[in-house]
Amino acid sequence: MEALNGIKDLSYALDTFYFLITGALVMWMAAGFAMLEAGLVRSKNTAEILTKNVVLFAIACIMYMIVGYNIMYGDGTEGGIIPSLSFMLGADNNPEEVLKIGMDGWYDGSYYSSMSDFFFQMVFVATAMSIVSGAVAERMKLWAFLFFAVVMTGFIYPVQGYWKWGGGFLDQAGFLDFAGSGVVHLCGATAALAGVLLLGARKGKYGPDGKINAIPGANMPLATIGTFILWLGWFGFNGGSELILSNVGEANAVAKVFVNTNMAASGGVVAGLITARLLFGKADLTMALNGALAGLVAITAEPLTPSPELATLIGAIGGVLVVFAIITIDKIKIDDPVGAISVHGVVGIWGLLAVTLSNPDSSLGSQLLGIGSIFVWTFVTSLIVWGILKAVMGIRVSEEEEYEGVDIGECGLEAYPEFTGSKGSGI
Amino acid sequence: MKMVMAIIKPFKLDDVREALSEIGVQGITVTEVKGFGRQKGHTELYRGAEYVVDFLPKVKIEAAVSDGLVDQVIEAIAKAANSGKIGDGKIFVSPIEQAVRIRTGEAGEEAL
Numbered sequence: 427m428e429a430l431n432g433i434k435d436l437s438y439a440l441d442t443f444y445f446l447i448t449g450a451l452v453m454w455m456a457a458g459f460a461m462l463e464a465g466l467v468r469s470k471n472t473a474e475i476l477t478k479n480v481v482l483f484a485i486a487c488i489m490y491m492i493v494g495y496n497i498m499y500g501d502g503t504e505g506g507i508i509p510s511l512s513f514m515l516g517a518d519n520n521p522e523e524v525l526k527i528g529m530d531g532w533y534d535g536s537y538y539s540s541m542s543d544f545f546f547q548m549v550f551v552a553t554a555m556s557i558v559s560g561a562v563a564e565r566m567k568l569w570a571f572l573f574f575a576v577v578m579t580g581f582i583y584p585v586q587g588y589w590k591w592g593g594g595f596l597d598q599a600g601f602l603d604f605a606g607s608g609v610v611h612l613c614g615a616t617a618a619l620a621g622v623l624l625l626g627a628r629k630g631k632y633g634p635d636g637k638i639n640a641i642p643g644a645n646m647p648l649a650t651i652g653t654f655i656l657w658l659g660w661f662g663f664n665g666g667s668e669l670i671l672s673n674v675g676e677a678n679a680v681a682k683v684f685v686n687t688n689m690a691a692s693g694g695v696v697a698g699l700i701t702a703r704l705l706f707g708k709a710d711l712t713m714a715l716n717g718a719l720a721g722l723v724a725i726t727a728e729p730l731t732p733s734p735e736l737a738t739l740i741g742a743i744g745g746v747l748v749v750f751a752i753i754t755i756d757k758i759k760i761d762d763p764v765g766a767i768s769v770h771g772v773v774g775i776w777g778l779l780a781v782t783l784s785n786p787d788s789s790l791g792s793q794l795l796g797i798g799s800i801f802v803w804t805f806v807t808s809l810i811v812w813g814i815l816k817a818v819m820g821i822r823v824s825e826e827e828e829y830e831g832v833d834i835g836e837c838g839l840e841a842y843p844e845f846t847g848s849k850g851s852g853i
Numbered sequence: 854m855k856m857v858m859a860i861i862k863p864f865k866l867d868d869v870r871e872a873l874s875e876i877g878v879q880g881i882t883v884t885e886v887k888g889f890g891r892q893k894g895h896t897e898l899y900r901g902a903e904y905v906v907d908f909l910p911k912v913k914i915e916a917a918v919s920d921g922l923v924d925q926v927i928e929a930i931a932k933a934a935n936s937g938k939i940g941d942g943k944i945f946v947s948p949i950e951q952a953v954r955i956r957t958g959e960a961g962e963e964a965l
Contacts, residue, residue: 470910630864826938829864834906838897844887844908 431525437672438524438537444671444680445542451662452549456483458655459556463563464841465649466712466764470831471564472644472841478559478568482575486552489580491515494551495544497584498592505598509588515544533670546666550610551579551587553663557614560764562621564641565628565828568836570821574811578617582807586613586800601796602788605667607727607777608796613804615771618762620808624816627761629828638756641763644842646711653715657691660722664729679730686729687722690741694721697745705749716752716765717745720773727777732784740780744773854949854962855923859914860888860942861934866912872933873916876925879965884913892940911942917949919962 460479464472493513502509519536527535555575562571587609589596603609631639643649664687670676698717702710721741725732732740751768762768778797781788815821822828827835834840861869866883873881887908894907918926927944935941952964 630867829862834895834897839899840906 430529434525434527434529434532437532438539440672441538441670442542445538445546445666445669448662448666449542449546449549451659452546452553452666453483453659455549455553455656455659455663456480456556458652458657458659459553459559460652461648461655462652462715463560463764465645465647465652466560466643467563468641468831469644469842470833470840473833473837473839474568475559475563476841477837478571479556481572482555482559483552485572485575486555486579487548489576490548490551490584491544492580494580494584495547497581498547498587499543500592502588502592502594504593505595507589507595509585509592509594515541537670537672550606550663551583554583554606554610554614554617555579557611557766557770558618558621560766561615561618561762562625563763564832565822566621566625567819567821567823568832570815570819573815573819574617574621574808577811578808582617582804582811583609583613586803589799590796596792596796596799599795600787600789600792602728602781602785602793603778603796604728604730604781605664605726607723607774608800611723611726611770612774612778612797612800615767615769615774616801616804617808619760619767619771620805621812621821622760622762622767624809624812625822627759628763629825631761632759643712643763649712649715653718657688657718657722660687660691660726663687664726668730682734683729685734686725686732686737689734689738690721690725690729690744691718692721693738693741694718694724694745694748697721697742698749699745701746701749705753712765713749713752716748716769719769720744720748723770723773724777724780727774728781728785728788736784740777740783743780744776747776748773854952854965855918855920856947856949857916857918857923857926857930857944858947859930859934859944860886860911861914861930862936862940862942863910863912865934865936865941866914868933869914869930872929873926876929877922878916878918878926881914881916884915886911886913890940890943909940917952917965919965 456479460476463475463479467475495515496512497509500510500512518539518541524536555578559571588594590601590603590609628641631641633639661684664683665680668676668680668683671680694717695714698720699709699714702713721744724740724744725737729737748765748768751772752765755762755768760767775797778793781793782790812821823832823835870881888911889907889909892909894905894909896903896905916926923946930944951960953960954964
């Protein structure tokens with residue numbers, strides 16, 4: 427009996443540890459987003475976007491703790507549409523109760539710390555929220571964005587998350603989304619789209635005769651390290667979503683998930699680069715970076731069942747799609763400085779559809795139901811919140827501030843200060 | 854031959870460039886500069902301490918043009934770079950003693 431309890435202890439500890447480490451890897455993706463976005467905006471807007479990224483992460487964690495987690499994983503009815511409502515986190519599992527569970531029912535019961543479950547889910551909502559920050563960069567009021575973050579992380583995201591991962595109606599309908607191409611990426615991209623439509627394009631982005639002007643990012647090394655950080659963090663994002671590590675079958679599954687995640691990213695990079703080369707004649711680094719992310723988003727809906735070869739292909743198709751999506755979205759005058767809507771929205775949809783290529787339990791109908799539900803819910807609620815913010819406080823900085831750079835206007839400092847004057851600056 | 858030098862607001866660069874091209878100015882040199890005239894900077898707080906952002910970003914345009922074109926160039930720049938708000942900039946004209954095209958060796962007005 428003691429030996430068996432020892433094994434249960436170890437298994438619980440291992441799965442909890444796994445959740446915590448993969449959760450920490452996903453937290454690290456916040457640094458990835460921050461660096462990627464900092465590299466793709468102009469230097470006069472860099473400090474503000476960094477501030478947005480740091481603070482949105484913190485807001486997401488707090489709102490999720492206060493109410494979001496319980497909306498998503500509380501006592502909502504199975505197959506329901508309206509989630510339950512409760513606040514704050516409860517107590518963790520009682521060790522004695524856990525050890526009473528027999529090995530047969532072990533994985534039906536509590537096999538990891540519920541705090542670790544909260545930790546893992548919390549970093550996911552932060553990821554969804556950070557998708558929005560890139561699309562609205564360089565012209566949105568910081569505080570309007572932060573207020574939106576409060577609602578998105580406390581309510582909008584958790585409700586649609588409940589529909590799938592919390593056991594709601596999408597889960598019942600057979601909609602499959604392993605790690606969140608829909609629940610996280612499509613959701614974030616849709617909120618971003620709603621915001622960008624109400625916000626408008628950056629001044630000077632689109633010329634009067636329909637000309638699209640390039641606004642180059644200030645720091646390619648930052649954008650690149652941001653992408654690599656996201657890539658690394660994604661092993662946690664997809665790997666941790668397997669939820670269990672502590673038996674032979676699950677350990678193999680986790681390893682396969684890591685491999686497929688990596689292969690999809692690789693396929694995305696190569697396909698994105700080649701597509702850009704064919705379309706533009708040059709090896710566009712930013713398209714290679716977006717290609718990697720597209721590959722990662724594409725495989726996120728189902729990183730377990732495809733073979734590594736198929737995963738590479740799924741990622742590659744994502745890489746091709748993202749280049750075309752970026753160009754098309756620009757053509758219809760939707761200004762997305764970092765390509766967030768293309769990477770996470772368009773390719774998120776592809777990822778959800780690609781599940782049907784390798785998972786026999788999926789069906790096109792249920793995937794489309796999921797896509798439609800997540801999109802409509804997030805779009806409508808986001809539009810309402812952005813609309814209220816626009817009416818009450820305005821969501822766009824003034825023209826003067828936009829020209830000067832939001833670093834000065836919103837943050838009162840510069841990311842790359844020059845000529846700071848002689849008063850006390852040591853020059 | 855005259856060197857027309859203008860300090861303008863950065864976001865006006867494209868407008869000025871188009872305006873110059875329309876009147877036949879073939880080439881310009883552009884530098885990113887910082888400066889101030891009567892437009893004052895701002896005081897900001899960095900971690901509780903005040904510092905002054907005196908120098909505002911501007912763009913300096915230089916174009917070597919033939920004497921006959923100078924008035925048109927001044928008019929084109931002034932019109933295109935005008936935003937009506939303080940800090941629009943200034944235009945200066947100075948004489949050029951000699952000009953040479955490096956590739957062909959042409960000199961004088963032929964080089965412009």
